[in-house]
Amino acid sequence: MPTTLACEQAVFTSIRTPTGEGYRIIAASRGLKPEEKQTITRYSPSHDALCGGPQGEAPYGAAFYPLPSGRLCVAYSCLAGAEHTGRGGERVYTYNLVFPAEDFPSCGYNPFAVLRAMSRAGLAEPQLHPPATLPEVSLEITEADLSPAGAELCRAFAAPWRDHCLESLLNARTLVVNLPDRWIETMEAMLIGVPGPMRSRFSFGAGLKFSVGRCHNLALLADDPAATRKKLLGRPIAYVDPGDGRAPNPSASQWVSFVERHWSRADFTNLLPRTSLAFSDTTPQALERIGRLYNETDAVSETETGELIDLAASHLVEPEDGVEADLAARLLLKAQTAITERFRRATWGVLQGDWEALGAAWRRGEEGRLFAQPIIETGLRAVAARDPMVAAEAALGLTRNMPLAAARAGFDDLLDEILNTLAAWIERAPDDRMADVGRLVKRWRAARPACGILDRIEHQCLAGAGIDSRG
Amino acid sequence: MTTLTAPMNLAPASTGCLICDTVNEPGTVVCTTCGAPMALVQDSVAQERTPCIITVIGDSNVGKTVYLGMLLDMLSKRADDFDAVPKGAYSVNLQHTVISYLGARQFPPKTAMEVDEWQWAYYQVSHQNHGANVYDLVMPDMAGEALAAEVASPNTFAVIRSLLQKSAGAVMLVDAALAAAGSPQPDFFALKLMTYLDGVRASKRNQKIKTPVAVVLSKADYCPECCDSPRNFAKTNLNRLWNMCENRFERFDFFAASVVGALGYGSDDAQNVVPYPLHIAPRGILEPFEWVLSQLGH
Numbered sequence: 001m002p003t004t005l006a007c008e009q010a011v012f013t014s015i016r017t018p019t020g021e022g023y024r025i026i027a028a029s030r031g032l033k034p035e036e037k038q039t040i041t042r043y044s045p046s047h048d049a050l051c052g053g054p055q056g057e058a059p060y061g062a063a064f065y066p067l068p069s070g071r072l073c074v075a076y077s078c079l080a081g082a083e084h085t086g087r088g089g090e091r092v093y094t095y096n097l098v099f100p101a102e103d104f105p106s107c108g109y110n111p112f113a114v115l116r117a118m119s120r121a122g123l124a125e126p127q128l129h130p131p132a133t134l135p136e137v138s139l140e141i142t143e144a145d146l147s148p149a150g151a152e153l154c155r156a157f158a159a160p161w162r163d164h165c166l167e168s169l170l171n172a173r174t175l176v177v178n179l180p181d182r183w184i185e186t187m188e189a190m191l192i193g194v195p196g197p198m199r200s201r202f203s204f205g206a207g208l209k210f211s212v213g214r215c216h217n218l219a220l221l222a223d224d225p226a227a228t229r230k231k232l233l234g235r236p237i238a239y240v241d242p243g244d245g246r247a248p249n250p251s252a253s254q255w256v257s258f259v260e261r262h263w264s265r266a267d268f269t270n271l272l273p274r275t276s277l278a279f280s281d282t283t284p285q286a287l288e289r290i291g292r293l294y295n296e297t298d299a300v301s302e303t304e305t306g307e308l309i310d311l312a313a314s315h316l317v318e319p320e321d322g323v324e325a326d327l328a329a330r331l332l333l334k335a336q337t338a339i340t341e342r343f344r345r346a347t348w349g350v351l352q353g354d355w356e357a358l359g360a361a362w363r364r365g366e367e368g369r370l371f372a373q374p375i376i377e378t379g380l381r382a383v384a385a386r387d388p389m390v391a392a393e394a395a396l397g398l399t400r401n402m403p404l405a406a407a408r409a410g411f412d413d414l415l416d417e418i419l420n421t422l423a424a425w426i427e428r429a430p431d432d433r434m435a436d437v438g439r440l441v442k443r444w445r446a447a448r449p450a451c452g453i454l455d456r457i458e459h460q461c462l463a464g465a466g467i468d469s470r471g
Numbered sequence: 472m473t474t475l476t477a478p479m480n481l482a483p484a485s486t487g488c489l490i491c492d493t494v495n496e497p498g499t500v501v502c503t504t505c506g507a508p509m510a511l512v513q514d515s516v517a518q519e520r521t522p523c524i525i526t527v528i529g530d531s532n533v534g535k536t537v538y539l540g541m542l543l544d545m546l547s548k549r550a551d552d553f554d555a556v557p558k559g560a561y562s563v564n565l566q567h568t569v570i571s572y573l574g575a576r577q578f579p580p581k582t583a584m585e586v587d588e589w590q591w592a593y594y595q596v597s598h599q600n601h602g603a604n605v606y607d608l609v610m611p612d613m614a615g616e617a618l619a620a621e622v623a624s625p626n627t628f629a630v631i632r633s634l635l636q637k638s639a640g641a642v643m644l645v646d647a648a649l650a651a652a653g654s655p656q657p658d659f660f661a662l663k664l665m666t667y668l669d670g671v672r673a674s675k676r677n678q679k680i681k682t683p684v685a686v687v688l689s690k691a692d693y694c695p696e697c698c699d700s701p702r703n704f705a706k707t708n709l710n711r712l713w714n715m716c717e718n719r720f721e722r723f724d725f726f727a728a729s730v731v732g733a734l735g736y737g738s739d740d741a742q743n744v745v746p747y748p749l750h751i752a753p754r755g756i757l758e759p760f761e762w763v764l765s766q767l768g769h
Contacts, residue, residue: 014581014616020656022531022616023584024623038627041620046584085532086745087581211585212506213628231587234499234509 003106005114005139008032008071010096012044015128016084023047023092027130029137035068036098043205043214044094045077051183051207051222061207062184064111065216066101072200073098074114077208080126093126097139101200108146109196109276112188116145148192148268152185154220156242159264163256164248165240166193169202169218170255170287176210176219176228178241183207183220190218192268193259195287196276255291261298280322293327300334305342308335309357316361316368332371343379348390351379359398362406369403377414384418388425389433391418392440399447419444419453426460434461489515489609491633505630506586511609514558514593518607524637525763529644530660531615534689534730536579538644539612540569541730542756543592546608551757552599555608562592565612573730576747582614586630589613598764606764619660622667635671640683640763647727648693650708661686661712669719683722683766685759686712692729698755701725722766728755 008029014022023046025037032040043065050059061077073096080093097118107113117139118124153162157179165175169190179186187206194202203216210219210228215237221228229239251257262271274294279286296303296311303311312335315328339358343351358379362372376398384391395418402411426437438461444454487494489511493504500509529535543566546555557563568590572579582589594608613631621631635641643664650657665684672680688697688704697704705713705725716723732752737745 018656020530020619020660022614022619024616024620034624038620038624041624041627046614046616047581048583048588049585082739082741082743083581084741084743085581086739086743087532087578089580209585212501212503212587213585230500233501234496235503 002140002142003103005099005103005107005117005141007137007139008098009123009134009137010037010040010098011094011127011130011134012040012096013080013093013126013128014046014083014091021084027127027132027134029098029134031136032098033069036071036073039065039067040073040075040096040098043073044075044096045092045208045214047083047092048089049209049211050077050079050092051209059207060184061205062112062115062187063203063205063208063214063216065203066201067098070101071098072101072104072111074111074118076115076118076124078124078126080128093128095124095126097123097137099139104200105196105278107141108272109199110146110148110188110191110272111199112148112150112184112191113141113145114139116150117141120145148188148272150185151188151192151268152182153189153263153266154179154182154186156180157186158242158247159260160247160250161240161242162190162263163251163253163260165218166190166259167251167253167256168238169194170198170253171284172217174215174217174237176221176232176237176239178222178225178228178239178243179220180222180243183222187218187220189263189268190220192272192275193256193263194275195279195282195290197279198282253288253291254295255287258291258294258298261295277323277326279324281324286324290324290327293324293331297327297331297334300331300338303335303338305339305354306357308339309354309361311335312371313357313361313364313368316364316371332367336371336375339375340378343375344382346379346382348383348387348394351383351394355379355394355397362398363401363403366403366405369406369409373406373409373411377411380414380418384421388418388422389436389440392422392444395419396440396444396447415448416453419451419457423453423457423460426457437461486512486516488512490630490637501587505633506589507611507630508561508591510559510561511591511593515607515609518558518595520607524609524634525640525642525767526634526638527610527642527644528613528618528635528664529615529687529689530646530657531619532581533615533644533646533657535615535644536565536582536612537569537573537730538687538689538728538756539592539610540566540579541753542760543594543610544570545753545756546594546596551761553757554597554599556595558593558595558607561590562594565590565592565610573748573751576735576749578746578748582612584614584617584620586617586628618664622663625667632671635668638672638682639767640685641668642685642687642759642763644687644689645709645712646690647688647697647704647708648690650688651694651697651704658709658711661709662715665712665715665719669715673719679721680719681721683763684716684720685763686716686723686725687755687759688725688727690729691727691755692731692734692752698727701727724759724762726755726759726762728759729753730756 008031010025010028012025050061058079063075067073075094075096077094079090081091083089083091183206204218205216206220209223232239312332358372361368380391441457488502490507491505546553569579589611591611596606596608617628620627645661646657672682688701691697702725730753731748733749735747735749739745
């Protein structure tokens with residue numbers, strides 16, 4: 001659904017006016033606070049600060065950072081003609097949009113949605129003679145803006161490198177990454193790998209040369225590696241150069257492996273909504289839990305039934321809440337659907353090994369019953385269709401310690417259905433099975449002393465054996 | 472921006488940044504707080520002298536880079552019996568850039584606002600006629616825009632405030648050509664800078680600032696009349712600045728300076744006028760520097 005963002009604007013570039021010349025904020029909305037302007041001035045690129053464009057394209061860059069006021073700034077930088085002093089070089093033009101952090105969730109926690117909307121509205125086009133006071137902008141963000149259409153991973157940014165970078169970012173480390181091209185596209189792909197609520201505290205620069213005064217959490221750039229490394233010496237900033245040196249060890253993080261699975265398929269469309277949920281806890285421990293939930297959910301179809309039941313059972317007892325509870329519920333539903341489908345086609349020989357564990361899950365509280373009961377019902381019916389004796393035997397095991405809610409939820413009707421199937425089968429069953437049936441019915445009697453269906457089965461058994469039941 | 476280290480024979484024990492005193496991790500190349508090169512610290516420790524600083528300031532495009540580069544080059548060529556030895560090869564970059572560009576009949580490129588893009592120089596300067604005094608001269612070529620941003624909104628660039636707080640003197644460049652053409656901009660910007668310096672240096676409002684300030688009327692080749700009497704030129708064309716100096720500063724003087732002897736003009740693709748320095752004729756470069764040195768002893 002389209003959303004409208006109320007933004008303040010600021011233009012930072014170098015022009016000559018009656019009151020001054022050189023790089024500065026040449027136009028801004030009235031609502032921008034002095035400390036916000038100060039930060040924008042410090043973070044905006046000036047002369048020769050853009051990385052060269054790939055394959056001769058004009059250089060451009062983007063940045064995103066929180067301001068001291070708590071508001072967020074999205075900036076787009078490009079070249080805007082020759083520098084007016086005639087001292088060589090191109091003028092760098094930066095358009096900044098400032099909006100409240102509370103509106104960030106409505107942008108899908110994605111500053112690139114704001115960048116796309118900004119571009120679509122023509123705001124990023126250089127205006128070298130704007131009025132000194134700019135109006136507040138109502139920026140419409142459409143569905144198309146929200147989709148991660150521009151995301152793309154730079155070819156040189158292979159899995160071990162990008163995984164290492166993502167893991168470092170999640171652990172609040174600061175990184176400068178040397179990439180040959182696709183800085184903005186790669187930045188969006190990287191950002192999508194960061195949980196949505198964390199992104200409002202995150203800052204980045206893409207396509208901007210590194211500067212100590214413009215130290216973002218993540219900078220993607222192409223610059224002289226030796227010069228950049230020199231600036232970083234003694235700073236808690238890691239320099240990552242995928243084109244130089246040994247690849248880092250593969251990440252063991254659950255969250256990173258979840259993100260990498262999407263990255264490796266260039267599947268940003270499905271990754272974005274999954275990482276952009278309103279996670280209330282984004283500590284490393286919580287992210288590991290969430291990553292595990294996603295990994296387990298995605299692996300359901302390849303996971304053995306027994307493992308799935310154990311997995312479900314483990315989530316039935318974990319005190320998850322908020323988004324994690326929703327994700328766990330989705331995992332349980334997917335596991336339930338998968339197991340049910342397997343049980344629909346399976347024989348007792350296949351089901352038998354998992355039946356006890358399933359029964360245990362069924363008896364583990366109301367959530368366990370809700371998870372296991374549909375599977376049990378499907379399994380019993382499937383087995384009953386092939387071998388009613390075995391189905392009745394399996395059903396009998398479930399009558400012990402049956403959850404009260406199960407009876408209320410029609411489980412007794414299912415048992416009647418299984419026994420009716422058995423009764424119908426007896427009519428055409430071979431005589432040598434009658435003794436087995438008789439023993440089974442006796443055991444059923446202990447569970448259901450006054451059951452009409454059992455009476456009928458007993459009667460049929462005796463008739464089959466040539467004994468008059470009335471006698 | 473210029474820093475002079477007076478011969479006080481005090482051994483600097485701290486390894487903090489020379490400009491902002493931040494103690495950086497060993498091996499740090501650029502100060503994590505202000506962006507000044509840490510090589511300055513190592514070099515100043517080696518000299519065993521506590522620095523006193525002179526700062527060269529001015530508006531964007533006023534000619535700071537050319538002035539500083541030319542000053543350093545003249546000092547290193549023993550002009551006017553000065554002797555200057557660069558402390559570290561990085562110190563030569565600024566004059567190298569300026570002289571190379573001027574030699575190619577171009578002005579050097581614009582200085583970026585990013586602190587770590589400024590070129591810094593550290594020279595040991597002495598004067599053959601002034602006894603054994605040796606000065607450690609440290610100077611960054613600072614972007615005028617950074618200075619303007621700091622003046623307009625203090626603490627935008629912390630390094631500037633730190634430099635001015637530590638300055639024993641200042642050289643302020645003012646565009647004489649613009650002022651002579653009737654633009655009030657040089658006068659207002661200089662007034663703002665002096666007000667800022669007043670705020671940084673003042674201890675009591677009723678006491679004048681003792682820091683010596685040399686006001687250099689740059690691009691004097693455009694308006695030769697300012698060379699005849701810089702003071703009169705300032706009184707006439709930079710009256711607000713003149714009054715501020717008189718009211719708040721105990722020691723100040725005006726100098727005219729120019730570097731190029733003749734200019735040619737062209738235009739670029741965007742129809743910007745591009746000036747080309749046709750030949751180099753430095754004039755009045757050393758005098759402000761000498762005056763500041765002379766005031767430091769008082």
